Amino acid sequence: MHISEGVLAAPVLVGGAAICIGGTALGLRRMSQDEVPKVAVLTAAFFVASLVHVPLGPSSVHLILNGLIGLILGWAAFPALLIALFFQAIFFQFGGLTVLGVNTVNMAFPGVVAYYLCSGMARSDNHLLSIVGGFIAGAGAVAGAGILVAVSLYLSNRAFLTPAKAVLLAHLPIMIIEGIITVIMISFLKRVKPELLRAKEDAPC
Amino acid sequence: MxxxxxxxxxxxxxxxxxxxxxxxxxxxxxxxxxxxxxxxxxxxxxxxxxxxxxxxxxxxxxxxxxxxxxxxxxxxxxxxxxxxxxxxxxxxxxxxxxxxxxxxxxxxxxxxxxxxxxxxxxxxxxxxxxxxxALTSLRLPQKLILLLLISYRYLSVIFQEYNRLLQAARIRCFVAKNNMHTYRTYAYLLAMVLIRSYERGRRVYQAMLLRGFNGRFYCLQxxxxxxxxxxxxxxxxxxxxxxxxxxxxxxxxxxxxxx
Known part of the structure; x- marks a missing residue:
């Protein structure tokens, strides 16, 4: 869920922007020149994936896939999500410019955590381990994003406590869907294009 | 789009x-x-x-x-x-x-x-x-701007690719419902979009190298x-x-x- 413009307090905005700059700088430094076009096209693909609405109960939710983004891109998830969120801000006005930093951190940071915690498990040849790793990455990254959104709201103003709780609650069903879809996507990628999950190790082109 | x-x-x-x-x-x-x-x-x-x-x-x-x-x-x-x-x-x-x-x-x-x-x-x-x-001349990192420009260039291409796959699924009578079949279909579909984008990214980069790309876009304006x-x-x-x-x-x- 994106936080809109004008909601957060200035210190939260500035703090988020600072962390976002740090993460993006690290992501860019770890990305070799050869990887730039690949990451760029994958960024576009993730942007498209975020437009996909999956039915859930009487309504539908749109995918975030920040866990999978983290697993595939590692620290490059920061610049990739920064750009995807920038596009959402200027094309659809979801999110915004002053909250771009906070929103990027909220989405990308759990992805990077998933990269460190789960990429070994998700890539493992053991089927069960891979399923568990993928689910934790997919569901955990969405949960992380929900928690960070709630924390940024709460830090801005204590009166946001109730909406922050509601945000967390709304993330619960999305977590499960994202976990399931991430697991299936990983198992598909492992069978069809295993090097995509090992983007870091494989030689450029 | x-x-x-x-x-x-x-x-x-x-x-x-x-x-x-x-x-x-x-x-x-x-x-x-x-x-x-x-x-x-x-x-x-x-x-x-x-x-x-x-x-x-x-x-x-x-x-x-x-x-x-x-x-x-x-x-x-x-x-x-x-x-x-x-x-x-x-x-x-x-x-x-x-x-x-x-x-x-x-x-x-x-x-x-x-x-x-x-x-x-x-x-x-x-x-x-x-x-x-404009951001280039404001000294933002070159790699970030390349990411911005290339991903912008391929947004609609990849969106079309996604729509083509979705159309193929619909021709085969796929209707989105609340079940595992739907989730599996979407997951396979999106994974396919990722794979195609990855392949496309490689081809794009090879084509760019072939035309003498050295890491930056030159601005004629x-x-x-x-x-x-x-x-x-x-x-x-x-x-x-x-x-x-x-x-x-x-x-x-x-x-x-x-x-």
């Missing part, structure tokens, strides 16, 4: 130097995001309307967009009036709406829409490729600061001062929300 119908304009904002626009929008948006008082936020909304006027956009379309985007704000209106402590004005069941809560929600609504108006006017008058070049750009910058500076000034008149330190 992406509406770019507003790019062809000859308004003040369309003609302004993109670098000047980027800087002005940046400072104004942060100044508005900082405001604590409703009066100042109203002035901010006025600035947003000025931008809209400067870009000469059709108001009916803008209103439609704003209504959609205000969903998050509507969500906050459900909670904020009842969760902020303060003077109670009315109550529903056991929930007490407070003056402070309603003020806070109003403030957020004003600030949000003020900044959104600026973003819409800015985005509508600045094509992304031009923006990329020369940006020049003209009188009107200085005017825009001056106006922005003035607006920022007025907004922050209005916000601080009579402000008691420590009371502003969020501080």
């Amino acid at each position: 992406l509406e770019e119908t507003f790019y062809q304009g000859s308004s003040f904002l369309h003609r302004a130097d993109p670098r000047a626009k980027v800087i002005c929008v940046f400072f104004l948006a942060f100044a508005i995001a900082y405001l604590h008082k409703i009066s100042a936020a109203m002035a901010g909304l006025l600035v947003g309307l000025l931008f809209l006027y400067g870009a000469k956009l059709p108001p009916s379309k803008i209103i439609k967009r704003l209504i959609v985007v205000n969903a998050f704000i509507g969500f906050l209106w459900l909670f904020l009036p009842f969760s902020a402590p303060g003077k109670v004005i009315f109550s529903i069941w056991k929930l007490n709406a407070t003056v402070e809560g309603i003020e806070m929600a109003t403030l957020i609504t004003l600030k949000c829409n003020a900044i959104l108006l600026m973003i819409i006017s800015f985005a509508a008058s600045t094509p992304v490729p031009v923006l990329g070049l 020369d940006f020049q600061l003209r009188k009107q750009d200085l005017l825009l910058a001056l106006g922005t500076g003035l607006c920022v001062l007025i907004l922050i000034g209005t916000d601080h008149i009579g402000a008691i330190p420590g009371v502003p929300w969020g501080a």
Whole structure:
């Protein structure tokens, strides 16, 4: 869920922007020149994936896939999500410019955590381990994003406590869907294009 | 998918130097995001309307967009009036709406829409490729700008690819429902989109190398600061001062929300 413009307090905005700059700088430094076009096209693909609405109960939710983004891109998830969120801000006005930093951190940071915690498990040849790793990455990254959104709201103003709780609650069903879809996507990628999950190790082109 | 119908304009904002626009929008948006008082936020909304006027956009379309985007704000209106402590004005069941809560929600609504108006006017008058070049000359990291430009270039291509796959699924009678089959179909479909994008990214890079790509795009367009750009910058500076000034008149330190 994106936080809109004008909601957060200035210190939260500035703090988020600072962390976002740090993460993006690290992501860019770890990305070799050869990887730039690949990451760029994958960024576009993730942007498209975020437009996909999956039915859930009487309504539908749109995918975030920040866990999978983290697993595939590692620290490059920061610049990739920064750009995807920038596009959402200027094309659809979801999110915004002053909250771009906070929103990027909220989405990308759990992805990077998933990269460190789960990429070994998700890539493992053991089927069960891979399923568990993928689910934790997919569901955990969405949960992380929900928690960070709630924390940024709460830090801005204590009166946001109730909406922050509601945000967390709304993330619960999305977590499960994202976990399931991430697991299936990983198992598909492992069978069809295993090097995509090992983007870091494989030689450029 | 992406509406770019507003790019062809000859308004003040369309003609302004993109670098000047980027800087002005940046400072104004942060100044508005900082405001604590409703009066100042109203002035901010006025600035947003000025931008809209400067870009000469059709108001009916803008209103439609704003209504959609205000969903998050509507969500906050459900909670904020009842969760902020303060003077109670009315109550529903056991929930007490407070003056402070309603003020806070109003403030957020004003600030949000003020900044959104600026973003819409800015985005509508600045094509992304031009923006990329402007950011290059503002010394943003080259890799980030390449990411921006290349992913922008392939957005619609990949969206078409996704739609083609979805169409293929629909021809085979796929209907999205609440079941594992739907989730599996979407997951396979999206994984396929990722694989194709990955392959495409490799081919694109090979083609770029073949044409002598050395890590940067060269800009044929020369940006020049003209009188009107200085005017825009001056106006922005003035607006920022007025907004922050209005916000601080009579402000008691420590009371502003969020501080």
